[in-house]
Every structure is written in C-alpha cells, then in structure tokens.
Amino acid sequence: MKHAARIATFASALALFAGTHAMSDSPATQSGPTPYPTSNDAWPGTGVIRTFGWMKDNRNFFWTERTKKQGAVVFAGDSLTANWKSLGADFSGTLVANRGIGGDVSRGLLFRFQEDVLDLHPKAIVILIGINDLTARQPASATVENIRSMLSLKQAQQPHVPVFLCTVPPSANPKAPVDERQRRQLNQGLRQIAKDTKLVTLVDLYAATVTTSGTPELRYFNDDQLHLSADGRARWKEVLQPAMQRAGVL
Numbered sequence: 001m002k003h004a005a006r007i008a009t010f011a012s013a014l015a016l017f018a019g020t021h022a023m024s025d026s027p028a029t030q031s032g033p034t035p036y037p038t039s040n041d042a043w044p045g046t047g048v049i050r051t052f053g054w055m056k057d058n059r060n061f062f063w064t065e066r067t068k069k070q071g072a073v074v075f076a077g078d079s080l081t082a083n084w085k086s087l088g089a090d091f092s093g094t095l096v097a098n099r100g101i102g103g104d105v106s107r108g109l110l111f112r113f114q115e116d117v118l119d120l121h122p123k124a125i126v127i128l129i130g131i132n133d134l135t136a137r138q139p140a141s142a143t144v145e146n147i148r149s150m151l152s153l154k155q156a157q158q159p160h161v162p163v164f165l166c167t168v169p170p171s172a173n174p175k176a177p178v179d180e181r182q183r184r185q186l187n188q189g190l191r192q193i194a195k196d197t198k199l200v201t202l203v204d205l206y207a208a209t210v211t212t213s214g215t216p217e218l219r220y221f222n223d224d225q226l227h228l229s230a231d232g233r234a235r236w237k238e239v240l241q242p243a244m245q246r247a248g249v250l
Helices: 002-021 053-064 106-116 131-135 140-157 180-196 205-209 230-246
Strands: 073-077 096-100 124-128 163-166 200-203
Touching (some): 053 106, 073 106, 106 140, 124 140, 131 140, 131 180, 140 163, 140 180, 163 180, 200 230
Parallel strands (some): 073 096, 073 124, 124 163
C-alpha cells in the first residue's frame, strides 16, 4: 500500500505542475512569476493557504535574479530561511539563493517550487518549511504530503540534485502556539522521507536547537522564541555544512 501511495503522490505532483503552469507564458516570454491562484481549489497540495502583499514582492524580486542564480544551492522556506541575511557570506565561495518568504506554508512553497527552486537548476536544495503550518493548526500529515510532492517534482526533472531536509525547530511564542504532538509527528514524517528517498539527507535542526526539557535553547532564538538568532543560524550552518560536504556540494 505504501508503494501505491507513493506512486499516487508522484502522479499528483506531475499533474499539479502541469496545472499550475499550463496557463503561464513560456519561460522565454513570461515577464514575471505565475500569480497566486484566486481559487483555493486551484492551489496544488492540501492544507492552509497564506498570501500577503510582501510575498508577491519577494517573488518578483526572485524573478529578477533567475539568470544570475542558475546552479546555486537554493534555500527554500519561510521566515526562518528568509531571515538568513548573511547566507552568502556564511557560505563564501558557493553560489547560494535564498528563497525563503516570511509567513509561507508548505502549500505555498509547493506552488512556487518550480519557478523559485527548480527553474534555477540548483546544485542542491535546502528545505525548511512547516512552522507556519503548525501555528495554523494544519495536521502534520498534510505538510508531509506537500513536501513529498515537492520532492516528486524534483525527482521527475532533476533526479541527481541532492536535497537537505531540515526538521522544524522548537518554539515557544505565546502568539504562535503549536501542538507539540503535531510538531513531533511532522519531524518524524520528515525523518521518514529522508529514510525513504534517495539523495535526501535529514538535517535535524530541532535536535540541534532544543533543550533536554523540550524547550527552545534560548541562545539560538530571538526574544520571540520563534525566529532563529544569529547564534541559531550559526548552529544551523554547523549541522548543515558537514552534510553538504559529505554530499560533495561544498
């Protein structure tokens, strides 16, 4: 049954790619990113949808960098990734592209995965997504399936590109509460994806930034106990870099 489910996920990923981009212009004539769908049913994947004005601005900017970011190591995700402003300096000598958008969810990343990630013909892909799914009370299973769909798209087009899949770190922001059972289920789902999928390496950012009592290690987080601090991003690099070196990316 698991094999059949994965075939279905792969087929649905190909279908959503065709449906999402069928109405857009060819890459040679398209002047900007494909607009966000106006109907919930037109979005690929399942679960919560979030669109804010800055998301369109971010994607427009990403579009202007499409040529110069070809072959980059692409970091895809939400504000945890977007806030890594020193990414280029921290991976000096390696072309990187930060494709994080604040507030994004797994369904949003799935929608833009083709244009913001795969169209860059990346050398490698780093994915950290899911905290906003959790704060929106989306079941972990939906997030896991959205990520599987991203990887199915990658496998269909660029099967030899390695992926570094990051677990969702801890948080304790009272304005963005999370069901810890769902966080555990999500991170376990990510571990299973890495176990099941060729060229997908798990980067356990949760384990690297949590205390023994299950709370955020404060030095790795801003005062909001949600977003990573400079030390937190350094910690992320500390656990990510060896995996990238072993894979021959760095």
